[in-house]
Amino acid sequence: MEEIPTILVVDDTEDNLDLLEFALKRKPVKMLRATSGKECLEVAAQKQPDVILLDIQMPEMDGFETLKRLRASKKTANIPVIFLTAQRKDAASIEQGLLLGADEYLTKPIDIDELLVRTRSLVRLKKMEVELERTKQDFMAMLIHDLRSPLGGISSILELLEEPILKGYQVQEVHKELLLSAEDATRRLLNLINDMLDLSKFEAGKMKLVYEQVNVIETAQKIINQLYPQFKQKGINLNFNFMNDVPIIIGDGQKISQVFTNLLSNSLKFTPPKGNVTIEIKHVKSTGEGSKDNYIISSISNDGPGIPPDELPTLFERYKQGTASKIAQVKGTGLGLAICKMIVESHGGSITAESEPGKLTTFRFTLPMQPPVESREKA
Numbered sequence: 001m002e003e004i005p006t007i008l009v010v011d012d013t014e015d016n017l018d019l020l021e022f023a024l025k026r027k028p029v030k031m032l033r034a035t036s037g038k039e040c041l042e043v044a045a046q047k048q049p050d051v052i053l054l055d056i057q058m059p060e061m062d063g064f065e066t067l068k069r070l071r072a073s074k075k076t077a078n079i080p081v082i083f084l085t086a087q088r089k090d091a092a093s094i095e096q097g098l099l100l101g102a103d104e105y106l107t108k109p110i111d112i113d114e115l116l117v118r119t120r121s122l123v124r125l126k127k128m129e130v131e132l133e134r135t136k137q138d139f140m141a142m143l144i145h146d147l148r149s150p151l152g153g154i155s156s157i158l159e160l161l162e163e164p165i166l167k168g169y170q171v172q173e174v175h176k177e178l179l180l181s182a183e184d185a186t187r188r189l190l191n192l193i194n195d196m197l198d199l200s201k202f203e204a205g206k207m208k209l210v211y212e213q214v215n216v217i218e219t220a221q222k223i224i225n226q227l228y229p230q231f232k233q234k235g236i237n238l239n240f241n242f243m244n245d246v247p248i249i250i251g252d253g254q255k256i257s258q259v260f261t262n263l264l265s266n267s268l269k270f271t272p273p274k275g276n277v278t279i280e281i282k283h284v285k286s287t288g289e290g291s292k293d294n295y296i297i298s299s300i301s302n303d304g305p306g307i308p309p310d311e312l313p314t315l316f317e318r319y320k321q322g323t324a325s326k327i328a329q330v331k332g333t334g335l336g337l338a339i340c341k342m343i344v345e346s347h348g349g350s351i352t353a354e355s356e357p358g359k360l361t362t363f364r365f366t367l368p369m370q371p372p373v374e375s376r377e378k379a
Contacts, residue, residue, distance in 0.1 A: 004030055005029055005030070005050040005051060005119050005123045006030040006031075006032060006050050006051075007024075007029055007030070007031055007049060007050065007052070007053055007119055008031075008032040008033070008034060008040065008043055008047070008049035008052045008053070009031060009034070009053045010033075010035075010037070010039075010052065010053065010058070011035065011055045011058075012055065012059060013035075016055075017035070020110065021033065023110075023112050024112065027112065027116060029116060032047055036058060036059075036061065037060065037061030037062065037065060037069070038060070038061060040052065040054065040066055041066065041069055041070065041073070041076070044075075044076045044079060045073065045075045045076055048075075048079070049079060050079075050080070050119070050122075050123050051079070051080045051081070051082060052070070052079055052081045053082045053084055053106070054066060054067065054081055054082065054083055054102075055084045056083060056084065056097070057086065063097070064096060064097065064100060067100045067102060068100060070101075071101045078126070080103040080104070080123075080126060081102045081103055081104075082102070082103065082104040082106055082115075082119075082122070083098075083102045083104070083105040083106070084105070084106055084108065084110070085097075085105055085107050085108070086108055104118050104122065137203070151186060151190050154186050155183070155186045155187065158183040158186060159183070161179055180229050180230065184230050187226070188265070191258075191265065191336075195258075195335040195336060195339045196335065198255075198258070198342070198343075199318065199335055199338070199339060202339075202342045207342075207346065209251070209252040209255060210252050210253075210254070211250055211252060211371065212250070212252070212253055213249075214248065214249050214250070214251045214252075214253045215248055216246060216249060216256065216281055216296050216298065216367065217242050217246055217281050219260060220279060220281060220298065223257060223260040223261050224238065224264065226261075227261075227264055227268060231268060231277070234268070234271070234273050235274040236268070236273070236277055237274070237275070237276045238277055239276060240278075240279055241278065241280040241281075241282075242280070243281065243282035243283055245283070246282065246283045247296075249296055249367055249369050250369065250370045250371065251367060252347070255343045255346075256347075259340045259343050259344060259351075259365065260298075260300075262336035262340050263300045263340060263363050264277075264279075264300060267301075267302040270302060270304040270361070271302040271303050271304050272303060272304060275303035276302065276303050277300065277301070277302045277303075278299075278300070278301045278302075279298075279299070279300050280298065280300075280301075281296065281297075281298045281299075282296070283295075284296075284366075295366045295367060297364060297365070297366045298364070298365055298366075298367075299362055299363065300363050301360055301361065301362040301363075302360070302361055303360065304361055305357065305358065306355045306357040306359050306360075307353065307355035307356075307357070307361055308357055309356075312353055312355065315337060316337045316338055316341040316351065316353075317338060318335055318338035340363075340365070344366075344367070347367050347368065348367075348368045348371050349365055349367045350365065350366050351363065351364070351365035351366075352364050352365075
């Protein structure tokens with residue numbers, strides 16, 4: 001037996017809402033009502049209806065603007081919307097609505113049976129989409145887990161084989177290069193798998209942060225030590241500027257490590273041989289009255305091809321491959337920076353990029369001393 005769907009009807013005329021509510025009284029449907037675009041946004045976010053029946057002609061905020069705002073909000077972006085037009089021949093309004101993300105349209109006067117048929121159809125489609133997404137997420141999690149386990153073992157073996165090199169024992173140069181290449185390839189694959197796993201968890205709303213005391217400088221230093229052989233092999237100069245007495249923060253140490261791994265791996269890929277990479281970490285605390293500024297700011301700067309200004313706004317979107325990747329002939333999935341943004345923002349921080357083509361590129365991210373209350377409640 002199908003669940004009874006809930007329809008949010010949005011119309012600025014109370015009489016129209018009353019008539020529709022009367023017509024639907026004995027039908028297998030629940031009706032919510034709103035008399036303005038603003039009220040629609042509030043009710044949709046709070047009640048999460050199955051479908052929204054949205055009138056186009058409304059004062060102050062019309063149906064088009066209301067739909068834009070519905071689609072811009074995470075809470076309402078995926079709720080199916082049926083546009084309500086005054087006449088069937090209003091092709092321009094219908095086209096505009098569909099381009100903005102409307103799922104269906106009806107014309108006045110409303111045919112109740114047609115409304116119910118279209119509502120049930122949209123609800124079924126939405127349910128199928130949710131089930132398909134859940135199946136995809138479960139499959140991805142299983143696949144990534146099965147790939148990560150053997151790679152973890154390989155990585156541990158390579159680290160053991162690398163110990164004699166780090167301790168200064170004589171090893172043939174060709175063996176050293178092969179070992180470093182194998183370790184680098186394994187680490188990159190592991191990072192990719194971790195990024196894919198985290199992305200699937202973030203998208204499914206299943207990402208749980210494990211809060212603990214985190215020393216940001218020690219976390220960064222650990223990743224630097226892991227990547228140091230690759231920096232050295234490429235002849236890249238590493239420069240450090242760590243402020244003294246940077247305090248301990250509360251955060252997910254493993255996820256913060258992942259941010260440093262992705263950003264430092266990027267600098268390794270894009271910095272030319274014998275180039276420079278600078279890592280800075282400092283504590284920012286404003287002493288002004290009523291100020292709430294109290295956070296750690298970390299930045300990683302490197303020489304390289306740089307990033308064109310028109311690519312900066314979309315740099316942290318998933319699967320984005322910029323001009324720098326083509327210039328440096330670097331392959332990647334475009335997931336690393338998207339994951340960094342998700343992790344940093346889930347801690348209540350922010351991440352930015354500054355660059356000019358052919359000049360210095362700087363990635364900078366902030367972490368508050370403690371994550372926001374809402375993040376801790378979800379953990």
